[in-house]
Amino acid sequence: MGYTLRGGPTGARGNGDGDGTREGGRQAIRLQRTPLREQIRDILREWLVVGEIPPGEDLNEREIGDRLGSSRTPVREALLLLAVEGLVSVRPNEGYYVARLTRDEGEDLYGLLGLIERRALLRAGIPSPEVLERLAGLDRERKAATDAADRLELDRAWHAELLPRGAIGAVYADEIERLENRAARYERAFLEDEADQAGALAEHEAVRDALARGELEEASRILERHWLRGATYAVRWPRDEESAGREADAADRRSLSREAAAAG
Numbered sequence: 001m002g003y004t005l006r007g008g009p010t011g012a013r014g015n016g017d018g019d020g021t022r023e024g025g026r027q028a029i030r031l032q033r034t035p036l037r038e039q040i041r042d043i044l045r046e047w048l049v050v051g052e053i054p055p056g057e058d059l060n061e062r063e064i065g066d067r068l069g070s071s072r073t074p075v076r077e078a079l080l081l082l083a084v085e086g087l088v089s090v091r092p093n094e095g096y097y098v099a100r101l102t103r104d105e106g107e108d109l110y111g112l113l114g115l116i117e118r119r120a121l122l123r124a125g126i127p128s129p130e131v132l133e134r135l136a137g138l139d140r141e142r143k144a145a146t147d148a149a150d151r152l153e154l155d156r157a158w159h160a161e162l163l164p165r166g167a168i169g170a171v172y173a174d175e176i177e178r179l180e181n182r183a184a185r186y187e188r189a190f191l192e193d194e195a196d197q198a199g200a201l202a203e204h205e206a207v208r209d210a211l212a213r214g215e216l217e218e219a220s221r222i223l224e225r226h227w228l229r230g231a232t233y234a235v236r237w238p239r240d241e242e243s244a245g246r247e248a249d250a251a252d253r254r255s256l257s258r259e260a261a262a263a264g
Contacts, residue, residue, distance in 0.1 A: 037077035040068060044078055048087050048098060049184040050149045059088065059096040086182045101185060106235040109183040114227030116176055117163060118220040124167035126216055132208055134161055139204050143197070151197070152187055156180060158204060162223075186235065196233050203229070 044064070047053050059079060061072045068075070079096045082088040089099045127135075135158055142154040159180070165173040203226040210219035 036070065036074040037081065040064075040070060040074055040078035041081045043068065044082060045085075045087060045181060048082070049152070049181070051185070053098050055098050055100045055185070057098050059098065061095070085178065087185075103235045106183070106186040107231050109179055109186065110227050110231030113176065113179050113183060114224040116172065116179070117159065117227065118224040120163045120168040120172040120176065121220045121223055122216060123169070123172065124163055126211055126214060127162065129212075131161060132212055135204070135208055139201050143201055148187075152184060155187070155200075156184075162207070187230075200226070200230065 044053075044059075053059070061075045061079070064070075065072050065075045079088055083090060083096065086105075087099055088096050090096050138154055138158045138161065142151055142158070145151050145154060159176075163172070163176065168176075203222060206222045207219050207226070210216075210222060
């Protein structure tokens with residue numbers, strides 16, 4: 001399959017307090033024992049999000065295990081977790097494959113993210129001037145970035161900075177992260193387009209400006225519109241994918257028909 005790993009797990013949403021605590025003037029490191037299936041899930045999710053494995057491609061458990069130095073069991077468990085997230089689908093008696101992209105799913109995901117982030121921002125309240133400056137800095141980095149994966153990472157960081165877990169609560173944070181992980185593949189349609197980038201960054205600026213004026217309700221409305229506008233661009237690519245998927249499904253049916261006729 002030729003899969004390559006870039007970066008860490010997508011979608012990490014912090015609590016706004018940094019990554020560690022200080023003990024005796026030194027930065028304390030918090031170690032975590034993450035089950036192997038979850039580590040493999042995070043790696044596979046990253047591959048799916050950045051397009052290392054295209055929609056519709058079969059996922060060979062043994063090949064993935066060999067690539068990651070793992071047995072098939074945790075790979076199978078990781079694929080099941082990704083199926084629950086909607087990133088992977090399964091063919092009965094055949095195995096897992098990368099879920100195809102559809103226009104309807106893309107529109108639904110972006111619509112839900114708009115609704116939830118609007119409510120989350122109302123709950124979080126007006127951020128500090130320091131947070132607003134960090135948001136502006138992330139947008140400057142994104143404007144200078146030329147790689148779609150880098151733009152996606154910076155966009156995720158912007159939304160996580162605006163809506164940190166500590167301010168919006170675990171329920172909102174977990175649901176946003178789940179939806180973002182599933183929607184990230186659709187962002188490929190507009191993250192490479194400069195005109196679309198300019199529009200998205202202008203909306204980020206409008207959110208920041210409204211918050212700087214203390215207009216929380218207005219900022220939340222702009223944030224929701226930002227997601228809805230993004231949906232109109234993000235679903236352009238799935239139209240081609242849907243067409244390719246229908247052709248592939250038709251080819252599979254023809255192949256099965258020929259096999260059945262030969263067997264008869």
